[in-house]
Amino acid sequence: MKQYVLFFLLFCGLQHALKAQDTLAFRKGEKTLVHVLEVDLNEIRYKRMDSPDGPVYIVQKWELSYIVYANGRKESYESFQTPQRPATTPADLSIQRSGRLYYYKERRITETDMLAVAKLRKDKKVDLMIKKTEEKRFIQTCFVGGGIGVFVIGGYIYLSNRPVRGRRGRSSTGSPQAMQNGEVMMLTGLLSEAAGITFKLDRTRHAHMVVDLYNKSILQ
DSSP: OHHHHHHHHHHHHHHHHHHTOEEEEETTSOEEEEEEEEEOSSEEEEEETTOTTSOOEEEEGGGEEEEEOTTSOEEEOTTOOOOOOOOOOOOOOOEEEETTEEEETTEEEOHHHHHHHHHTTOOHHHHHHHHHHHHHHHHHHHHHHHHHHHHHHHHHHHHHTSOEEOTTSOEEOOOHHHHHHHHHHHHHHHHHHHHHHHHHHHHHHHHHHHHHHHHHHHHO
16 A cells, blocks of 8 residues: 555656646757746746756747746747847958058058059959059159169260369360260250159059049949
């Protein structure tokens, strides 16, 4: 008789334990027997029934379909939406200019680097303006380099043909014509340098136009 009474008590205790269990139904289809500890605005804290002395687990409400509590009450969470990830801010690919300086991704870059970045857009208008800018640079280099060369040669001709007074008071007459040619060459060199400066200003203007067209293209 005592065995039947013990069995009956165990059976009742088991029934009570089963009734004290809460059930989490996940949206993935899984169901877990738990003991719900706390329900917050967006989270639910619980312990697993197979590990009552184990850690406290946390689940977001939008991960669940519903909860069936031990008293039979069912609470649905189907209305909770999965949180949307915030849209990432696109990187700023624009080129900023300040006078003759250029800035890309908060770094200062040279005009050559700026043109290289702009070429990556593969935009026809941008590429055309880059080509014009590079042509202006080539012409400027020719005028500046040629002007320096002509000025140096003209100066040498002028100095080597001026009259020079010797130690004994005698002086050489030099070559007035050669001196004049040297002066003409030095003047030509200076004019070439001035033309180079003009082309440099024109090149800078075209480089700024490259920046403007590039920035417009990345906004399209």
